[in-house]
Amino acid sequence: MARENLILITLNILMVLWSTDAKMEIITSKQDIQVGVELLLLCKAGGEGHITWRKDDEDIDEEMTTKVDESSSKLVIKSATVEDAGRYTCLCDFDSGHMDEVKTWIYVYEGPSFETTPIYHEFLEGTNGAVPCRVSGHPAVEVGWIYSTESMSSHGKNVQQLPNNTLLFEKVKRQDAGTYVCQAQIKGRPVFKQLSISVVVNAPPTAHLNEEVKKVIAGPETNVSLVCLVDGHPKPNITWNMPALYDPTHHTFNSDRSQLTIRSVVREDYGEYICTATNKISESSATIMLHVFETPEVSLSVEHLNISVGGSVAVVCNVSGVPQPQLHWIKKFNGQTLDSPSGRVRVAGGVLVINKIVPSDGGQYSCMAVGIIGNASRDVAIFTQPGPPPYLSVSPGSTSVFFSLKTPPINGGTPITNFILQWRQNAAEQWQEVTVPVAETLAITSLKPYTTYTVRLAASNAVGMGQFSDTHDVRTEGIREPDSPLLLCDEMKVGGNSFFIPLKHADNGETPLLHYNLRYREDKDSAKWKEKRLSSSTDSVNLIDLTYGSDYLLEVIAVNSNGTSLPTTFNFTIAEKPVRSSMTKGSVVGIVMVIILVIFLAVDVTCCYRNRCGLLMSIAVKLFGQKVPGIKAFEEGGGGTNGEVKMNGMSTPRGVRHQTGVLTLSSKDGEVLTEVTSDKASLTKHEKTQQDRSLPVVKA
Numbered sequence: 001m002a003r004e005n006l007i008l009i010t011l012n013i014l015m016v017l018w019s020t021d022a023k024m025e026i027i028t029s030k031q032d033i034q035v036g037v038e039l040l041l042l043c044k045a046g047g048e049g050h051i052t053w054r055k056d057d058e059d060i061d062e063e064m065t066t067k068v069d070e071s072s073s074k075l076v077i078k079s080a081t082v083e084d085a086g087r088y089t090c091l092c093d094f095d096s097g098h099m100d101e102v103k104t105w106i107y108v109y110e111g112p113s114f115e116t117t118p119i120y121h122e123f124l125e126g127t128n129g130a131v132p133c134r135v136s137g138h139p140a141v142e143v144g145w146i147y148s149t150e151s152m153s154s155h156g157k158n159v160q161q162l163p164n165n166t167l168l169f170e171k172v173k174r175q176d177a178g179t180y181v182c183q184a185q186i187k188g189r190p191v192f193k194q195l196s197i198s199v200v201v202n203a204p205p206t207a208h209l210n211e212e213v214k215k216v217i218a219g220p221e222t223n224v225s226l227v228c229l230v231d232g233h234p235k236p237n238i239t240w241n242m243p244a245l246y247d248p249t250h251h252t253f254n255s256d257r258s259q260l261t262i263r264s265v266v267r268e269d270y271g272e273y274i275c276t277a278t279n280k281i282s283e284s285s286a287t288i289m290l291h292v293f294e295t296p297e298v299s300l301s302v303e304h305l306n307i308s309v310g311g312s313v314a315v316v317c318n319v320s321g322v323p324q325p326q327l328h329w330i331k332k333f334n335g336q337t338l339d340s341p342s343g344r345v346r347v348a349g350g351v352l353v354i355n356k357i358v359p360s361d362g363g364q365y366s367c368m369a370v371g372i373i374g375n376a377s378r379d380v381a382i383f384t385q386p387g388p389p390p391y392l393s394v395s396p397g398s399t400s401v402f403f404s405l406k407t408p409p410i411n412g413g414t415p416i417t418n419f420i421l422q423w424r425q426n427a428a429e430q431w432q433e434v435t436v437p438v439a440e441t442l443a444i445t446s447l448k449p450y451t452t453y454t455v456r457l458a459a460s461n462a463v464g465m466g467q468f469s470d471t472h473d474v475r476t477e478g479i480r481e482p483d484s485p486l487l488l489c490d491e492m493k494v495g496g497n498s499f500f501i502p503l504k505h506a507d508n509g510e511t512p513l514l515h516y517n518l519r520y521r522e523d524k525d526s527a528k529w530k531e532k533r534l535s536s537s538t539d540s541v542n543l544i545d546l547t548y549g550s551d552y553l554l555e556v557i558a559v560n561s562n563g564t565s566l567p568t569t570f571n572f573t574i575a576e577k578p579v580r581s582s583m584t585k586g587s588v589v590g591i592v593m594v595i596i597l598v599i600f601l602a603v604d605v606t607c608c609y610r611n612r613c614g615l616l617m618s619i620a621v622k623l624f625g626q627k628v629p630g631i632k633a634f635e636e637g638g639g640g641t642n643g644e645v646k647m648n649g650m651s652t653p654r655g656v657r658h659q660t661g662v663l664t665l666s667s668k669d670g671e672v673l674t675e676v677t678s679d680k681a682s683l684t685k686h687e688k689t690q691q692d693r694s695l696p697v698v699k700a
Contacts, residue, residue, distance in 0.1 A: 024102040026090050032191050033084075035110040039077035043090030043102065047071055054089040080108045082138060111137025112184035114195045123172045124281070125203040125233075131167040133182035133195065146181040146194075169199075174233065177201040205232030205277035207286040215291045217373060218322075222265040226288055228258050228275030236277035236284075243271025267292050267322065296321035296369035296376040304381045306463045307357050309412075315352045315380050317367035325371035332364040332379065333413075352380075359387035359466065362413025384412040386459040386466035394472040397511040399449050400561030401474050403442035409459045409466060416459045422468070423447070423455045435460075441514050441536065445561035447476050482558040483507040484565045485516060487541070497574055499543040503534075503556065511560040512536065523551035523571065548577035 027042045043051055051073035053060040065075050077084050085108040091101040115134045123129035135141050143165040145152045152161055158170040169176055177200055185192035208229040216224045230236050238257040244250075252261045262269055270292040276285045301316035319327045329338040329347045338347050344355050354361055362384040368377040387410035395402045403421065421444050422433040436442055447453060452475045458468040486504040493500040505513070513536035520543060521527040534541075546552065551573050558565040607614035 024090065024092060024100050026088065026102050026104040028104065028106070031105060032107045032109060032186075032189055033080045035081060035108060036079050039075075039080045039084060039106065039108075041075040041088060041090075041104070041106070042068070043073045043075070043092075045071045045073075045090075045092040045094070045100070047092075047094050047096070049092045049094035049096075052091045052093075054091065056086045057089070082108050082110060084108050107189055109138060109186045109189065109191055111135070112141045112186065112191075112193045113137060114182070114184070114193070117182070117195060117197070119195065119197045120200075121197065122200045122202055123169060123176075125174055125201050126171055129169040129172050129199075130162075131169070131180060131197055131199060133165045133167075133184075133197075135165065135182070135184040137184065137186060139189075140187040142185050142187050144183045144185075146183060148178060172201050174201050174203060177233075201233065202279075202281055203231070203233045204282040205230060205236035205279050205284045207236075207238075207275050207277040207284040209275065209286045209288045211288060213289045213291065215293060216265050217293045217295060218265050218267055218269075219295075220264045224262050224265055224269075224290070226260045226262075226273055226275075226290070228260075228277070228286060230258055230275075230277040232277060232279050232281070232284075234279045236279040239276045239278070241272075241274040241276070243273075244268055262290075265292055267294055292322065293373045294320070294322040295374050296325040296371040298367050298369050298376050298378040300367060300378050300380055302380060303378070304383075306383050308464070309357055309359060309385050309466075311357050311384075312355045313353070313357065313382060315365070315367075315382075317350045317352065317378070319350070319367070319369035319376075321369060321371050321373075321376075323372060325369040325376075328368045328370060330366045330368060332366050338365075354382070357382075357384050359384055359410040359412045362411070362463075364413070381413065383414045383461070383463050385464045386410060386412045386416055386461050388467040389457050389459060389469040392457060392469045392472070394455060394474050396474050396476050397443070397561050398477050399445065399447045400476065400511060401444045401447065401453060401455050402512065402561075403455075403457050405442070411459070412461055412463060412466065414461045414463065416461050418460050420458045420460060420465055420468075421455065422457075423453045425451065425453055427454075439535065441512055443512070443514060443561050445514070449476050449478050451476050482511070482513060482560045482563075482565045484568045485556050485558045487554075487556065487568055487570050489570070492572065494572065494574065497544070497546045497548055497577075499546060499552070499572055499574070500540060501570070501572075502540045503538060505536075505539075514559045514561060517557040517559060517564070518555070520552055520554045522547060523553050546574045548574055550574050 024043070024045050027044060028040065033039050041053075043053070045051055048070040051065075051067070052062075053065050053073070053075050060075065064077065065073055067073050073090070075088070085106055087103055087105055089101055089103045091099065093099050113136045115136060117132060117134045121129065121131050133143055133145070135143050145161055145167055152159060152167070158173065159176065160168050160170075162168055165182070167180065178198075180197045180199055182195045182197060183192055184194075208231075210227060210229070214224065214226070216222055228238060228240075230238055240253075240257070240260055242251070242260075250263055252263065253259065258275075260273065260275075270290060272287055272289055274285055274287050276283055297320050299318045299320075305313055305315070307313050317327060317329070319325050327350050329352050330336070331338060338345060338352065340346050341348050345361070346353050350367075352365060352367070362382060364379050364381055366377045366379050368375060389405055389409045391406040393404045393406070395404065401423065403419075409416065416438055418435045418437055419442055420433055420435055421442065422431040423444050424431050434444060442457070444453075444455065452473060454471050454473050456468045456471045459466050488502040488504055491502045503516070515536055516534040516538060517531070518534055518541060519529045519531040521529045541554070541556065543552075543554075551571065554570040554572065555567040556570075557567045604614040608617040
């Protein structure tokens with residue numbers, strides 16, 4: 001009853017909204033009524049009269065109708081059935097004597113209903129599948145499919161709707177997965193219902209690697225990543241099989257384990273890596289071969305050997321790397337490859353063997369490992385004594401013998417440090433010898449003049465002395481010592497605590513100079529001599545780190561094989577150490593600017609108060625007018641003079657001296673106070689001061 005009243009109130013509201021002045025009409029909440037739902041029709045006649053109801057031109061039992069008021073009536077059907085659908089007519093016999101009617105259609109439907117239609121389907125990719133939509137309803141029901149808010153006509157060609165409203169998938173694809181909507185509508189009426197159906201397309205997993213072989217070089221800085229590309233639905237799980245045991249500090253994975261990263265690759269990481277993808281359908285695997293190379297390395301049994309001439313040596317070289325590198329021995333100082341398995345110098349099984357060593361065998365040898373990913377080498381130094389000097393020539397001097405080498409001896413692999421010079425007068429005597437550094441003249445000195453000697457020479461290095469040269473017989477000449485060397489004083493330079501003076505080669509006494517002996521000290525009794533030896537090719541004397549503010553003595557003596565020259569002496573002075581000023585250029589400029597400003601102000605003040613000129617005077621005039629304080633008394637005759645300034649003779653500007661002009665000061669009554677004679681030159685400051693002092697002070 002409450003529901004009926006609610007419907008009636010609703011109809012009354014609608015009647016008010018639609019106006020009571022309208023002609024006859026039937027008002028209902030809706031035209032489409034579902035089976036079992038109450039149907040309420042309200043007829044509004046628009047005037048007083050008798051109202052009756054008909055359905056499909058047949059009278060309706062008055063028990064189903066109720067009079068609302070004199071101008072309206074309602075028709076109530078408690079539970080609508082399909083048979084209640086049809087055309088309803090409201091007739092009114094107005095009190096005015098005329099009749100009128102109004103008609104409306106009522107539709108009663110049952111459904112739609114999807115019954116037992118499944119809402120979830122799974123298909124395997126590539127197979128055929130069907131998705132049914134079982135719908136019932138009355139009157140007839142129309143069925144349509146919607147996918148992603150679009151009609152199925154825009155979907156793939158492999159999907160079609162069969163007459164029984166089933167969706168048929170031919171060779172279902174991954175992109176066919178999704179939500180499909182089956183929409184059922186009462187034919188011709190805006191009554192419809194929808195059912196969402198999920199379609200899942202499963203796919204077996206696939207595992208794929210971008211490369212089947214990967215090559216890396218082992219090392220602490222080498223990291224390698226293996227990426228497994230996996231597909232399938234449901235999403236596959238990924239596992240890895242590897243040649244080494246899993247170590248979380250050495251092997252790391254990303255979130256879905258599709259990428260394996262190996263840190264600090266070592267040789268043990270070599271092998272097959274298998275990536276396996278698994279879901280509920282099946283599994284798939286992919287394999288990659290990781291090749292781990294090792295850079296070549298070389299090791300030697302020894303890296304330095306000193307072997308005497310005639311001895312033997314064997315150096316073992318081992319090379320390693322992956323793949324195994326080739327081993328080669330090379331004589332570095334001439335680039336010769338040693339590959340002979342026999343002979344005096346041979347290589348067998350990586351061992352370098354040298355029998356009966358000669359000086360030319362001395363030097364650096366390199367064992368090289370040559371691989372496809374790089375090379376490596378290690379050196380061994382094999383040193384022996386030098387060889388005999390070839391092409392030796394000998395020349396006599398005054399009590400001396402000089403040696404000359406056109407070609408230096410073979411050094412035995414290490415530099416020659418000295419030469420051993422030997423001599424004797426006859427075969428019965430023992431050889432006498434002297435050792436001479438390489439840089440000095442090869443000469444035997446202090447021999448007897450006009451005497452025949454047998455001489456020979458041998459070189460020595462860090463290993464020892466080599467073979468002597470062939471002997472030579474030579475007769476010495478007379479004795480002559482060199483002249484004193486010359487110091488070119490005109491080109492002397494003293495800079496700070498350093499001293500430089502050119503040295504001119506003196507007459508060598510017809511015998512090559514051997515060297516110069518130099519010594520120097522401060523010119524005081526307690527100072528000690530400092531000595532130096534200069535080579536015969538020296539052309540200057542250069543002394544450093546001397547003492548500031550000191551006098552020095554210098555002596556230079558020339559030496560040849562016959563003796564020494566008289567010393568050449570020289571005195572020089574090193575000045576006191578200069579003291580750096582702490583004032584900068586900016587400071588100097590600032591001080592100069594301040595001095596100039598002070599002078600300018602002093603001159604301007606003097607000019608203002610004595611000659612009524614200058615910048616201050618100009619400022620004062622602008623501030624006080626022509627009557628400037630301090631000057632007024634002077635202009636009016638007041639102050640110290642009570643007079644005026646006049647010039648006897650020619651008119652002269654203030655501050656200018658004249659030779660003939662006279663400056664006269666007079667009072668107001670004409671009395672001459674004093675006069676000053678001046679020349680034509682401008683008064684100096686001192687003169688102005690004296691002049692000021694000479695002027696008498698006259699009181700008024």
